[in-house]
Amino acid sequence: MTQSLAQLETPADLADYTWPEIVPPKDDTLLASRQLCKVIGTNLSNQSLVLKGLDLDIHRGEFVSIVGASGSGKSSLLYLLGGLDRPTHGEISINNQPLSTMPDATLTAVRNQTVGFVFQFHFLLPEFTSLENIMIPMQKMGVRSRRECSDHAAELLTTVGLGDKAHRRTTDLSGGEQQRVAIARALANDPDILLADEPTGNLDKHNSQNVARLFEEIAAQGQRTILMVTHDPHMAEHAHRIITLDDGRIVEDHRHTKKAL
């Protein structure tokens, strides 16, 4: 029995939903999802369907904001798109590589090399300096020598305006500085995709502006694709495209001319 996507509401609905054939994304699509569904919760009583069949195509160089009410599924979507979680149903592909067929080890390597995450909290390792925090993902990738890692990390710190704080313990930095180090860390392995989950959620207006400007600069280079979840309409305005989620569905997806800096 074929139903309409609008009827998909609970995890139970998933079981007897008949999906149409998946339409593969175009070749130049960087990041795409098809029929993306995610059930969260460990047992029947607290399970809910938080993403309800999302189709999404994002191209190289796009700066996308994801907005929506609390609980609409923004974070869940971001985790899935970055390969940090696996969908209950549907497909995600990065550079036309479907994630569902990848073993965990490959998915981990994708997160290391192709994706950079920034979260609301900076999650810097307090035992290490700013520079070392940025070097860890590079060392994990294992392409650069230690010296090259260190040089590149210093370069990234300069990009985020913290060239002089490379050897500070991260606990000695301000909140805004910590978040900028976290952004530099997300860029460590020159990822194609930067995924940010409320990166300014914890910052004051001034620091939020700094972060927004940083994202604009990164986007302006045209190499990286940015997906930024935010609650703040002003932040969202910095993007080229704003996707609105409501209760696990995309209810609005519009492009707009970039606001002048």
Next chain:
Amino acid sequence: MNSLQFNLATRYILRRRRQTIICMLGVAIGVAIFIAMNAMMKGFEVKFIDETVEGSGHAIVKNEPRETVAPFLDKVYGPNTTVDLVRQKPQDKVAKIRNPEKVMHVIRHLPGVVAAAPTVTGNLVISYGNKETAVEVQGIEPREAVRVTSIGDKIVEGSEGGFERLNSTANGILLGDGVARLVGAKLFDTIIVTGPTGTRTTSRVVGIFSTGVTPVDYTRTYMLLRDAQVLLDKQNIVSEITVKGDNPEHARALAAQIEEITGLKTESWQEQNQNFLSIFVVQQAITLIICGAILLVAAFGVFNILTMSVMEKINDIAIMRSYGLTRADVRNAFVLQGLMIGIIGALLGTGLAATIIWAIRQLKFPVEGLVKAQGILMAERPQDYLTAVISALIITFIAAFLPANRAARFNPVDILRGRH
């Protein structure tokens, strides 16, 4: 294990210096006590066995045939009959080895046999003044006896003549120093010796020996074989042949071989001292249990510190997994912390053990228990060090692996959502 994991582990461990040091000390103490206790136990055991083996010979050939059941009951009542045996009168046959010269000749020519010496044994009462004590006498051939046991080296008074003096003095007797003390006799004193059948004679103390094995020194005396035979009313009788082999560890096999060839019951030193040997086994087990318990406590410390560390680092684990560290990276980073505690703790422990053993060896005081010694005997053995270190490492590895594996199994998304 790679440098990244190692780097993480060292940073984390340095973060909790105090707890880490306490944990390492726990491991160190466990290892040190294991080694020191084993050294002490083994020291005593080795000394005891040494004294026993060298003092009493490797194997003793006896006169009795080895019988397990009373075969005459089978003969009388037929096999498989239940007989209610109320009393059995002991045989009063004199224990003796028939044709001892020939038996000794055969034994001496067996491979692995160094020497064999005849002995007649019996009980005497010796008296000096108004003091009296019952003793065991061994009638020996001095020249042969010193070849099968170390008794020749144990004479503490009158050693110039040594055992040979038994040959040159009519009715000469050698007393254990304990026996001498009991009756108050000194070297060259004349004492009265009474045999079991009432034969009495005067006897000259020609030497006093001290084997270091207390029960021996307080009960044993030596006389010339011929003199003892007369006194015990066992003319021309040899009750035992003491055999020395080339390796005490092979005594069981040698004894079995002699028994098979001669048909005479032959007991190895192990069989004779079974009681003591089983005490050593129990002692060893107790040591193991105590040390195991200490190491277990240390392991619990490691488990604890790592479990706490994992909980504290849970966000760091999530972020590291998000930027590409694998489950194995996370697991190894924590296992390495445990191993570092284990390795450094174990090394400290061996140092501590060496110090304790050295310190105990400096204590010099006379000890008179089952064996006599100056201070506490310590047998420092490399295998004890090795066992202690390896068990400490295994146990800390397990203690670290459990929380480490938990850390590795976390789902980063669950942590980011604030549920784990």
